[in-house]
Amino acid sequence: MTSNDSSENLRNRLAEKMAGDITLSEKPGESLKKWRLNFEISQTDIANYLKVSPSVISDYESGRRKSPGTLIVRKIVESLLEIDMERGGKKIHAYESILNAENSSKSIYSTYEYTIPIQLAKLVNLIEGDIVYKGAEKPLYGFSVIDSQRAILELSSHEFQKLYGWSTDRAMIFTKVSTGKSPMVAIRVTNLKPGAVVLHGLRNDEVEPVVVKMAEVDRIPLVATTMDLDQIVQLLKKYSQYYARE
Structure with missing residues (x-):
């Protein structure tokens, strides 16, 4: 297989994953927004590619417009991938290791995906955390609890993704x-950047200044918490259940 064939295969597999995730989601608009934010592409850029008004994309994401059908989803996914390719394809290739992963890493203690995102302030409140560096706040579509010692010792920067x-x-x-x-x-040397980093087991004043400096470079919110780990996982997984009651 040539490099071009390999790249095309990667792109097709990713497109299939994205389209399926959006189409089968209980909240297609939220899923669409999640992928757009993952690729760091604006509503205007998608609209320009599809030759529609930005309000059309906004209406789909907010749920004001009827959920997009498979044809429209496919066009939106294609626009995200094509725009990323025009920018060098960094996001597409960053997902390659995820697509090729055979098993979940032993470094992952727990992982969870949200249909409705949680805001940073709410997450910090739930885990009784302290904000070390506020950074650029984004809606958070899930969380992963990582055994940092295993991750650093066992994973390459490519596998870390x-x-x-x-x-x-x-x-x-x-x-x-x-x-x-x-x-x-490890985060600094990867193409993918998380919406927030939580350091478990540390108080605010125990975080080294150089760690804060690294968070500032990528504007990643940095949080410290000493809450029991199992309690953190339990509370964060329950978030989507009581969200509707708030």
Whole structure:
């Protein structure tokens, strides 16, 4: 298989995954928005590619317009992939290791995907965390709890990207950290950046200044918490259940 064939195969597999995720979602608009944010592409850029008004994309994402059918979903997915290719294809290739992953990494303690995103402030409140660096806040579409020692010792920077699941706009909760430096170094050398980093087992004042500096470079919100890990997982998984009652 030539490199062009390989790239085309990767793109087709990713397109199939994205289209299926959007079409089968209980909230297609939220899923569409999640993928657009993952690719860091604006509503206007998609609209220009499809030659429609940006309000059309906005209406689909917000649910004001009837859920898009498979044909429209396919066109939107194609626009995301094509725009990324025009920008060098970094996002597409960043997902390659995830597509090729045979099994979940032993470094992952727990992972969860949200249909309705959680805001950073709500997450911080639930886990009784302290914001070390506020960064650029984004809606968080899931969380992953990572055994940082295993991840750093066992995974290459390329394999590290497998830990993100299917949405980069998620909270990456790192356990077994002493200063928080190692996880942030690993994040710095990958193309995919999380929506927030949570350092478990540290107080605010125990986070090294260099860790905060690294978070500032990529504008990644940085949070510290000492809450029991199982309690964190339980509370975050329950979030979607009581969201509707708020």
